[in-house]
Amino acid sequence: MSVLIFIDHSEGQIKKASLEALSYGAAVAAQLGTTAEGIILGTVNTDLATLGKYGIKKIHQAADKALDALDAQVYAKLIADTATQSGATVLVFSNNFNGKAVAPRVAVRLKAGLVTGAVALPDTSNGFVVKKNVFSGKAFGHIGLTSPVKVISLNPNSYAIKEGEGAAEIVTLSVTPPAAKVKVTAATQATGEVPLTEAELVVSGGRGLKGPENWGMIEELAKVLGAATACSRPVADAHWRPHHEHVGQTGIAIAPNLYIAIGISGAIQHLAGVNRSKVIVVINKDPEAPFFKAADYGIVGDAFEVVPKMIEAVKKLKGIA
Amino acid sequence: MKILVCISKTPDTTAKIAFTQNNTKFASDGVQWIINPYDEWYALVRAIELKEKDPSTAVHLITVGGADMEPIIRKALAIGGDEAIRVNAESHDPFYIASQIAAIARQGTYDLIFTGKETIDYNGSAIGGMVAELLDLPYISLATKFDLNGTTATVIRETEGGEETDEASLPLVVSCQKGVAEQRIPNMKGIMGARTKPLKVVEPAAAETLTSIVSFELPPAKAGVQLVAADNPAELIRLLHEEARVF
Ligand SMILES: Cc1cc2nc3c(=O)[nH]c(=O)nc-3n(C[C@H](O)[C@H](O)[C@H](O)COP(=O)(O)OP(=O)(O)OC[C@H]3O[C@@H](n4cnc5c(N)ncnc54)[C@H](O)[C@@H]3O)c2cc1C
Numbered sequence: 001m002s003v004l005i006f007i008d009h010s011e012g013q014i015k016k017a018s019l020e021a022l023s024y025g026a027a028v029a030a031q032l033g034t035t036a037e038g039i040i041l042g043t044v045n046t047d048l049a050t051l052g053k054y055g056i057k058k059i060h061q062a063a064d065k066a067l068d069a070l071d072a073q074v075y076a077k078l079i080a081d082t083a084t085q086s087g088a089t090v091l092v093f094s095n096n097f098n099g100k101a102v103a104p105r106v107a108v109r110l111k112a113g114l115v116t117g118a119v120a121l122p123d124t125s126n127g128f129v130v131k132k133n134v135f136s137g138k139a140f141g142h143i144g145l146t147s148p149v150k151v152i153s154l155n156p157n158s159y160a161i162k163e164g165e166g167a168a169e170i171v172t173l174s175v176t177p178p179a180a181k182v183k184v185t186a187a188t189q190a191t192g193e194v195p196l197t198e199a200e201l202v203v204s205g206g207r208g209l210k211g212p213e214n215w216g217m218i219e220e221l222a223k224v225l226g227a228a229t230a231c232s233r234p235v236a237d238a239h240w241r242p243h244h245e246h247v248g249q250t251g252i253a254i255a256p257n258l259y260i261a262i263g264i265s266g267a268i269q270h271l272a273g274v275n276r277s278k279v280i281v282v283i284n285k286d287p288e289a290p291f292f293k294a295a296d297y298g299i300v301g302d303a304f305e306v307v308p309k310m311i312e313a314v315k316k317l318k319g320i321a
Numbered sequence: 322m323k324i325l326v327c328i329s330k331t332p333d334t335t336a337k338i339a340f341t342q343n344n345t346k347f348a349s350d351g352v353q354w355i356i357n358p359y360d361e362w363y364a365l366v367r368a369i370e371l372k373e374k375d376p377s378t379a380v381h382l383i384t385v386g387g388a389d390m391e392p393i394i395r396k397a398l399a400i401g402g403d404e405a406i407r408v409n410a411e412s413h414d415p416f417y418i419a420s421q422i423a424a425i426a427r428q429g430t431y432d433l434i435f436t437g438k439e440t441i442d443y444n445g446s447a448i449g450g451m452v453a454e455l456l457d458l459p460y461i462s463l464a465t466k467f468d469l470n471g472t473t474a475t476v477i478r479e480t481e482g483g484e485e486t487d488e489a490s491l492p493l494v495v496s497c498q499k500g501v502a503e504q505r506i507p508n509m510k511g512i513m514g515a516r517t518k519p520l521k522v523v524e525p526a527a528a529e530t531l532t533s534i535v536s537f538e539l540p541p542a543k544a545g546v547q548l549v550a551a552d553n554p555a556e557l558i559r560l561l562h563e564e565a566r567v568f
Binding site for chain 1: 358416445451455462475481486487533535539550551555559
């Protein structure tokens, strides 16, 4: 019996969401009185032994460059085989893009019950029950898993990274990967920007900003805060902003520590994607905007006057000239 | 070519989310049901577009659900598709549902299986991957663009802060999201035609259920907004820094 955590990476870096998954998996292992192990497919620039500080005893690695690109079918086979060989009874993924591609396949291979979008540690007082987001963030569901092996996919920004002491033992995977059927022909990464799903701070703009030419101040506020940028659906639909910035019920669901909504009315479909943010700030000129009901802090005012002053205040606070 | 499109229903996006029977059941009284937006706007429409390009293409819709699924599947047929299959079973377990879809897919030998990115009620994002594994097919998730050249698919999928271009040969399973197609409104001809399109009801295949919903919970209400004067944004920044401590 052990807990096996999938470690996701891109461009040589382990993703923050995977550090959360490692911390979560270690806590599940402690709860079950067993050990936590990791599995990483491909190559990274990190000394994997240092992942021991998240409570990981052993890391299974297939340091094969061909595995740097994801093929869900290949990954699922390697992860499921490793789980079986190492006797893992709980597998943990991050519910990020790659996790969504791989976890369901692994669950099928292991005949394991699957919970995606977990937001808390399992309740093992009576069975094995995992809390997850349902109704696009409008509610939680408690899902019981009855199979001997269980797969949990943890929502990003839902479990705090916990660092301690320790070094992990590295073992080389003894399996040969099957041939990939999906060929990655190109990959682009917006450099220097914080990926929205991993961001702790998010500045978001809506139709109230009138047009794409007015996004300079949104980007600047995001930059001085070290935040990612997001937008409402009509803004993405009108191509004022790239569609991957679209948050909400039919876009990306996020849970940052801070969400600043500027010129967004707060329609129910928008709120669904952002209401798990720890702190919500609303800047809107209409005091009746529904977003204020979901906000922690707000300013009723014109964004074009308020936002530049916010930028000034952040610069002053951070000592940026 | 044959395409199978997975269709499910969800409460309308403005539906009130509440629970009954000691928080174990979704309160569906008075709730308006819609086709899951990702299934309708992206998966279904892209399949129809492929058929428009190559009229020899057959587009079949599949749903796993009770008789109350029928108006929804007819609505989907009004947008497009040649026929529909309803597996007469109700379940919230992704493995059970995927097993049903895989059983139908095996009989139909489909070249392409499309799902939506996720349903907007249970947010599982699991069916496509599970069906692919059950059928031992490649799976490309969260596609934002899908093109077909003969039997080779070129798919763009979203990644953290970026995107990736993938190439794979059919047969293939793809989950679709924004970018793959544009929402279509059914026209009168489509609505009339949908009434006579075949809708086959089949009984479920034997499959295990590996998860169950124990209960639901609503998030705690917010304490209320703290407003700061419009001429003093510096005070807001101070509160975020010193009181909320978010930066
Ligand atoms: C099925 C379905 C799914 C949907 N999914 C999503 C989704 O995922 N995400 C999403 O965002 N929406 C979604 N929507 C759309 C949603 O209903 C709203 O239409 C949308 O969120 C509104 O965007 P907005 O707030 O930017 O624009 P508006 O509603 O037009 O609001 C603009 C706001 O800006 C304010 N404003 C104007 N000028 C200024 C100024 N100078 N300074 C400050 N404030 C100003 C106004 O007071 C207003 O509150 C969906 C709708 C449907 C039907």
